[in-house]
Amino acid sequence: DSGVTQTPKHLITATGQRVTLRCSPRSGDLSVYWYQQSLDQGLQFLIQYYNGEERAKGNILERFSAQQFPDLHSELNLSSLELGDSALYFCASSVMPGASTEAFFGQGTRLTVV
Amino acid sequence: GNSVTQMEGPVTLSEEAFLTINCTYTATGYPSLFWYVQYPGEGLQLLLKATKADDKGSNKGFEATYRKETTSFHLEKGSVQVSDSAVYFCALSLGRSGGGADGLTFGKGTHLIIQP
Numbered sequence: 001d002s003g004v005t006q007t008p009k010h011l012i013t014a015t016g017q018r019v020t021l022r023c024s025p026r027s028g029d030l031s032v033y034w035y036q037q038s039l040d041q042g043l044q045f046l047i048q049y050y051n052g053e054e055r056a057k058g059n060i061l062e063r064f065s066a067q068q069f070p071d072l073h074s075e076l077n078l079s080s081l082e083l084g085d086s087a088l089y090f091c092a093s094s095v096m097p098g099a100s101t102e103a104f105f106g107q108g109t110r111l112t113v114v
Numbered sequence: 115g116n117s118v119t120q121m122e123g124p125v126t127l128s129e130e131a132f133l134t135i136n137c138t139y140t141a142t143g144y145p146s147l148f149w150y151v152q153y154p155g156e157g158l159q160l161l162l163k164a165t166k167a168d169d170k171g172s173n174k175g176f177e178a179t180y181r182k183e184t185t186s187f188h189l190e191k192g193s194v195q196v197s198d199s200a201v202y203f204c205a206l207s208l209g210r211s212g213g214g215a216d217g218l219t220f221g222k223g224t225h226l227i228i229q230p
Contacts, residue, residue: 002157002159004157031216033216033217033218035217035218042220042221042222042223043203043218043220043223044220045217045218045219046217047217048216048217055216056216056217058217090157090158092157092158094216097209097216098209098216099145099146099165099207099208099209099216100146100163100165100207100209101216102160102163103160103218104160105150105157105158105159106157107155107156107157108157
């Protein structure tokens, strides 16, 4: 158990809908990262937050947004969903940001868009 | 841009065989390098890392050496076990001080199958 909790574990929704994925980081971790894992694109970094502020953006679509709340949990919002958004979404957390810092991953939320 | 290339597999070996999974990278600066492992139905776990050239990361019998001259970070293990069956990801991070982001850039992953 990494200590990172993601909910829900599975989500099935229809095209055009909006969903929210939730992540609780390890106790004491200030930085949260979101990743998307799909068969065609592999694992891609989406976005990073540090202590409530956005720190870096990766390959995140404009239809997607995220935030980190004062209690440090984070939510990833996916809207106007398309079939191609079906993927495993991982949250990771680390104590501090930084290139050499170890990130701890949750078990992921599997999103299926039908 | 930054990228990581690794053999995708599946790689099938017998128990106690020697393992090498090749990983090469392209980066605009001097990244930190990582190997993560993903067991079925689970998230990724850090296996080992190296933060500068010639560093060797090691854990659970696995080793990898940061080779700047060949831009490589090959994963090795002398004697694999059935329990090593998993997907292995090579990754890099430049960080903001390196002109990039803290987020990881991953290879496609190598599916390793160890047969008894």
